[in-house]
Amino acid sequence: MTGGGELRSGLSGRLSGPVRSVWAKHDRDTEGWLPLWCHMEDSGSVAGLLWDRWVSSNVRALVAEALPGGEEDARLLAVWLAVVHDIGKATPAFACQVDQLADRMRREGLEMPTRRQFGADRKLAPHGLAGQVLLGEWLEERHGWTRKQSGQFGIVPGGHHGVPPEHGQIKELDDRPHLLRTPGPSRPVWQRVQDELLDACADEYGVRRRLGAWRAVKLPQPVQVLLTALVIMADWIASNPELFPYFPQEIHRTGQERMAAAWRGLSLPPPWRPVEPAGDVEEVFASRFDLPPGAKVRPVQEAAVRLARSMPAPGLMVIEAPMGEGKTEAALAVAEIFAARSGAGGVLLALPTMATGNAMFPRLLDWLERLPAEEGARLSVLLAHSKAALNDDYAGLMRESRQQITAVDTDAETPEWRPRHEKRSAPAELVAHEWLRGRKKAMLSSFVAGTVDQLLFAGLKSRHLALRHLAVAGKVVVIDEAHAYDTYMSVYLDRVLSWLGAYRVPVVVLSATLPAARRRQLAEAYAGAVTVAGSGAGAAEFEAVAQTDAYPLLTAVAAGRHPVMERPAASARGGAVHVEPLDEDLDVLADRLAAELDRGGCVLVVRNTVRRVLDTARVLRERFGDEHVTVAHSCFLDIDRAANDADLLVRFGPPGKTGDRRPVKHIVVASQVAEQSLDVDFDLLVTDLCPVDLLLQRMGRLHRHQRGPGQGHRPEGLRTANCLVTGVDWGSEVPTPVRGSVAVYGAYALLRSAAVLLPHLEGARRPVQLPRDISALVQEAYGDAPTGPEGWAEAMTKALEQQKRHRTDQAERAQVFRLGDVQKPGRPLIGWIAAGAGDADDTRAGRAQVRDSKESLEVVVVQRRLDGSLATVPWLDKGRGGLELPLDRVPSPKAARAAAGCGLRLPIQFSYGDVMDRAITELEKLYVPAWQAKDSPWLAGQLILALDADCQTRLAGFSLHYSQRDGLEVSSD
Template structure:
C-alpha cells in the first residue's frame, strides 16, 4: 500500500473511507464491498481491458488524449473507476441498513428525515460531485464538460446538465456538511493516487491534454459500463471491508483472475499488412479483376474511411470485403469485424462464411464469432458451439429491457462462465444483454448497427463494440427511406470515430450513394450537414467509391471502375400482360392460368424456371395452378413455410439449381415458385425467369438468378436468357394498372418508372438489357428525376411522386423521434443530454419495429394438439403440457413460422408459451400456435391452416397483406 495516499487529509478520513460502502453484502457475496474497493476493482478491470481487449487504434487515441505514449492506460483506468463517486452521498448510503449504521458510526451523519425515501440516482449525484471537485482542481471547463457525462451515464442514459440536480434542490442528499465534502475529496484523491497519479494535487494531474470527439466519448462511456459490469460480478469480486486490504495491487489480482475465468479476449490483435498472396491463401484462388480493384482502392486510401463496392450478383463482393477488412485493420489498428446482413436468413450462412475465413486468418479466431439476431438459438451451428456452455440471457439483444437493474441502477446481472475445457464460441459474458457487439467478431442483421444509431438505453455499449472494428454491411440497397435514417446516422458516428466501413451492393441509385458518402464525411467533420460534395459518378461497372478525411481534415474521394469477370448477358425482356381492372381488384386465377400457359410453351423441351411473386398468397395460388399442370416438378418457397420445411426446400432447390457440381446434373424440368426471398443470397440458376413487377434495382436482383452459372447445359429454346414480367397491365388508355399488392409493398411511383423501362424494352421488339453493364444506367434512370415515362403517364406519375415524397417525408419525421442525435445537435462537443427525450421503455415488439419500416410481425411455433397431447410439426410427441426433452428441441423449433403483420396484435394478445415451455431457456418466450388434428386454428377473426405443401394459409381479410 502507498502510505502517503492519505497525504493532506485528517486522520478521521480513514474511518470514513473504511465505512462508505459500494456494494451491499447481498450484492457482494455475503460481505459488503467498500466503495473504494469497487472503484479500484473497476479501474483494475479497465487496465486488463486495455492490455487484453482494447483495439490498438483506441489505445493510440487514448495515449494522444492523455498527452503522450504510455499515459492513456492510466487515464482509461481512472475514467472507468471514478464512475461510482456518487455513492459517497447520504442518499445512497441510506439504502442498506447495515451499511448506513457503519457510516454513521464512523462519524458521517445526515438528517435522516430530509434524506429518507428520496430518489436521486448515484450516477447523477456522482457527476454533480465530480464537476465540483474538478473545478476546484482547476480543470478547464471543456475538459470537465466531456468527463462528467461518463459518470452520469454509466447506467445507460445520458442526462442533461440540468437533470443532475437533486430533487427539490435538496443539498442534504449530496452531503452539504464539511465532513461529507472532505470524505468525497479524500475518496477521489486516494483513488487517484492508487491508480498512479502522484503529487500534492493528484486530481489536477489527471486532466487530459485534448478533448476527444463525441464518438470517442460515447465509446469510452461504453467501456465504463463494461468495466463496471465485470467488476460487479460478486463471484469474482467478493466484498472487502478491511480498508488496509483495499489496494490497487489487490484489485489487479482480482481483475486478472476474473478476466481469465470469464474467458474474455479481444480480436486478432496487431495484423501484418496482407501481401499479394494473402487472397489466394485465404480463398484458394487469386482475386478476380473486381476483387483486385477493391484491394487497390483500399491500399490507396489515405486514412480510415468509407468504401462502397458495387458489383453484379455472384461477382465475389463478400470475399473482396473480407480481404479489404484485413488490409484496413492492419493499417488502422482495428481489432475485429462486424458484418451486417439484411435478414436473419442471410445472416446465418454468412456466419458460416466468416468463421471459415477467420480460421485461416488466425488460430482459434473462428471461435470468437458471435451470431447476433433474435432467432440465433434456432441456428444449428450456433447451438452446436454452445452445446457445453448454455447461452446466458434469452433477451440478450433487447436494449429496452430493464432486467438486471433496480431503480437506482444497481446491477443484479449474473454471468455463468463456461466450465468446458475448450470454448468454441465467444465468452459467455459477451452473449449477455446488450453486449453482442462487444464480441471480437460478430455477424448479424444490419439492425445491430441501426440500433447503435438510436437514442436508446445503453447505446454506448453498442458504439463501444463497433468502434475499433471494421464494419461491413451487405446489400445496403435493401434499406428503405425509414431504415436509411438510422443507417445515415450510424455512418455519421462511424465517420467521426474513424471506423473503416465497407458497404456492398449490386448497385445503388446515385442519390443514395451520395447520401451514404455525405453522411460518413459529415461525421469526420462533426458537421450537421456535409459540405457541398461533388461525388463523381462511376464510369463503369463494377465500381468502388471511397471517401475519407485527409491529413488536412478535408474530405478526399476516390472513384474507380473495372470489369466483371463474366461478360454481359443479353437479357430479353417480355411482358405477360395481366388484365387488372383496378389497382386493388386483383384476381389471381387468370394470371395463374397465363403463367401456366407460358410455361407449357417455354418448357416443352424441359428446363428450369423461377417464378417470383410479390406476396405469399399470390405464390400459393400460382403454385396450386402450376401443380395441376406440372405435378411434382413444382416447388414452393416463401416466408410462411415453417422453418423446417423452408430449410429443407431451400436446400433442395440450391442443390438442384446451384453451381454445377461434377456428377450432379440438373433436373430435366423444374419450376420454383418463390417470393422476394429469392432476391437475396439465393445462389440458383434459372433457364427462365417469370417475375412480378418490382422497383428496378430489385428486378435486376431477381434477374441475377437468370443464366447465373457457366457450364450449364440448357434446352435449345431456353438458350437465350429471358425475363417475363407480370403483375402489370399496359394498355392504350393512359398509365398502366399495377398489381395492388405490389403498390402496397413498394409504392406506385418507382413501379411506374420501372414499368416505363419495361415498356421501352418490349415495345416494337425493343432492345435487350445488357446485364451487368447496363445495370447502373437502368437504376439511375428510374431513381433519377429525369423524364422516363411516356407522355400519357405524366399526370399519373406526378401524383404518384407527390404521394411518394409525402410518404418519404413522413417516415423521416417518424424516424427522427428515435435517431441518436436530435436535429441541430450534430455539432455538439459532449454527450450532455444525449438521451434527452428518449423513449427508453419500449416493449420488445416495439423495439423490433423501431429501425424497420412497415408493420410488425410476430413469429409463432406451430404445434399440433390432439385432446391432451402435443406433437411437434415433425410428428414427434412432446411431454405433458408440451414439455420438450433435449432431443426434441430441433423438432419443436423447426415449426417456427412468421405470421402476416395483420395477425400480430391478435397473436400477441391470444398466444403465449405452452405450460411446459415456461421454464425452458429458449422456449419460455415463444408464442405457441396450437393446430387441431386438421392443421387448423382460429386467431382473432382469421382462420389459419397449415398445409404441408402450401405452408400457412390465412383466410379472412386481404390476402396480400
C-alpha cells in the same frame, strides 16, 4: 472490522476512518458486502486490463489523440474514470438503502436519514448523476476547472448506468444538496469522505500530476462515448460476485491477487490483431477463400484490394458490381487490409434479414479459419439476431465454447476456461464467449454476422448506447445489400455512418444496384459535413460521385478527404437478357411454361406477395403435377424455411455443387426471398413487376452460372436468357400493377420501373445487357428526369406526390428517436439520448424501431393431439418431430429447442390494431406457467399457436392452415 481489507494495500492503504465504512455492494441473501474503496479499486484494475488486453488499437489511438500525453494519458484517464465512477455512492441518498450498512456508517459519524425519511426526493440523486456532480465539484473547487471543463469528464460516471443525465436532472440535484451531504454536524464528515476518496484515487492512480494539462483538453464526443462504455464494462465485470466475491470472504487477498483470479476466471478473448496480407491479389484470395479449380480473381476484387492498399487511411469503400461477382469475398479481403492498417479488432457483417445472416455465418467461419493467427489465439464470434441459438453452426460453436465463469484459484497457472470440444483446427480458436452474450454485450464480440438492425441500433437513442458504439468502433463494418434499405432505415444508417466516420471506423458497402443519389448520401454521411461544406471543390467532387454512370464502380472516402472513384472492368460473366411482357392471367402463364418446358428446364417465378405465390402454385400444380412445383416464401416455420433454402441450393446451386441433383423439369414459385443471398441458377425467369433494381437482382438468378459452352447444357429452347414480366395490366394506356405490388412498393417506383424497361419490352425488344445496362437502368429509374410516354405523365405526377408524402412521413417518424449528430469537441454528452426509445433489442418491437414496418406477431407453432396434449409438429427430422411438450413441467431440452425452431411470423393482416389485440388475447389463453422457467429459456415468453391434427386453427377471425409444402395459408371467415 470497520471496512475490511486491513491486509490489502493500494487504494486501501491511503484511507482511514469513516471512509472505510462506505459501502458499494450488498447481497441480501448472504449479507456479504463490498466497501466502496474496494469496488473502486476492482473497477480500475479491470479497466486497466481491458485497456491493455481487450480494447482494439484503433480505439486506444482515438482516445490517445485527444490528450496531450497520448496513450499514456489515455490509459490513465480510462482507469481513473473507472475508479471514480461510483463516487456517487458516498452519499446519504445511496447509503441509506441497506439499514445495517447505513448504521455502520452512522457509527463512524456519517449521519443520514432513513430511506423512508428521504421520500421520493431520493430518486432525484441516482448514484451516477451524484457521481458526476461530486467529481465536477472536486475538479472545480480543488483544481480550478470550469464547469464546462469538468462536464466532459464527469459525464462518464454520470452515464455509466446507460443514460447520460439531462440538464434538468442536474439542476434538480443542485437544488437539493441534502441528497449529497446530510446537513448539520455530519456535513463536513461527508465532504471529507468524498474528498478523501477522490484525492486517494488521484494520487494512487497517478492522475493528480496530469489534471493541469487535462484542464485545457476538449474531449471529442466520440471519446466521451468510448470512455463511458469502457467504464460500463469494467463496472459490470467488477460487480460480478463470482469473479469478485464480497467481503468478508475476500479479506485475505491483495488487490493484485483478487484481480488475477478474476481475470483468469473471465478469460475474455483478446481482439483480433491482423497483419496486412502480403503478396498479390491472387495469392491473398487463394489463401483466404475456397475458390473453385481454375478460378481467377475478378477485376472488381482486384481493384478493391488495390484501392484499399493505396488509400492514405482506411475509410469508406462502396463496391458496386453485378450479382454473383464475388463482392462478399472482396469485402472480406478489404476488411482484413483495413483492419491491419487501422488497428481494428474485428469485423461486423450487417445483412438485410435473418436468412441472409444465417447464410453468411458459415462463410464468416470459413474465412476466419483461414486467417493467420498467433499460436493459442482465440477470437470471439457472434451470430447477431434473435433466433441465433437455433442456427446449427452457431449452436455448435456455443457448445464447443461452453464456459463456466467463476473466480479461480489464485495459485492456478493456467485459465480455468477450456473448450468443451477440440474439433476445429483453425489457426485461431473460435469461441462464442459466455460473458459476451445478451442484448447489451453480445456485439462486443470481435466477429459478428447479423441483421443490419444491430448496426442501425447504434443510431437509436437507447439505454447503454455507448456499449453499441464501443462495439462498432473497434471493428471494420461491412454493409451488404445497401440498396435494400428504405427511407426510414436510411435515416438511421446515415446517422450511424456519420458517427462511424467520427470514430474513423473502416466501412465497406456492397450493392449490385445502388442509385447514384444514394451513393452520394452514403459518402457524405461518412465523410462528415466539414468535408462536404468546406470548399467548392469538395462539393463538386461529391457531386461527381452522384453523376458518374460507370459500372462496376468503387468509391472510396477517407475522413477529411475528398472521394476517389475507380472503374474496374467487368468480368466476362453476364450477357443478354431478353425481357418480354406477359399477360397477368394464370392460365396464360401455365400455357407459356408448358411450351417453354417442352424439353425440360428449371423456372423461377417470383411474386410480390405470399398470396400470389400460393395462388400461382395452385394453378401450376394442376397443370404440371405436385412433384414439379416448389413453393418458397417468408410464411414458413423457421426450421422449414431454412430447409427450403438448403434444398434450393442443393438442386439449383452452382454446377460444381449440385452435381446430378438438378431436376430435369421444375418450377419454383417464390416471393422476394429468392432475390438475395441465394446462389441459385434458373433457365427461365418470370417475375412480377417491381422496382428496377430489385428486378435486376431477380435477373441475377437467371443463367447465373455457365452450364456448358454457350450454355449448351441447358435445354435447347432455354439457352437464351429470357425474363417474362407480369403482375401488371400491360394493355391499359398506363400500365396498372396489381394491388398487392402497389401495397408493397408504391405506384411511383413501379411506374418508373416500367418506363425504363419500355425500350426492352416494345418493338424489337432490345435485350438488357448485363452488367452494362445495370447502372443505366437504375440511375434512370431513380433519377429526377421525366421518363416514360407523355400519356403516363399525369399518373406519374400523382404517384410521385404520394411517394413524397410517404417518404417525408418516414423521415419525420425516423427522426423521433434518431441519435443526434456528432457535436463539437468539449461539449459534454448531457442529454445525449434524451427522449429515447428505452432499451433497444432484437425483438419484434425492437426491430420496428429502426424499420418502417408494423410490429409483427411471432408465434411458436406446435400441434395439439386428439387427447389434448401438445407436441412438436410431426415432420421434423433428426427425431425432433412429435416430441411431447408436457403442460405440467419444463419440456426436455431437445423438445423445447425443436419447438422453438418452429417460430413463425404471422402475415401482415395480423399486424393491424384490433386484429393484433384480438390475436394476442386468443394466443395468451395458451399460457403454460411451467414453460416460463429461467433455466429453460427456449419457450419462455413465447406466444404459442397450437394447430389441430389436420394442421389447422382459427385466430382473430381468420382460418389458418399450415403445410410443410406450402407454409401458412390464411383465409378470412
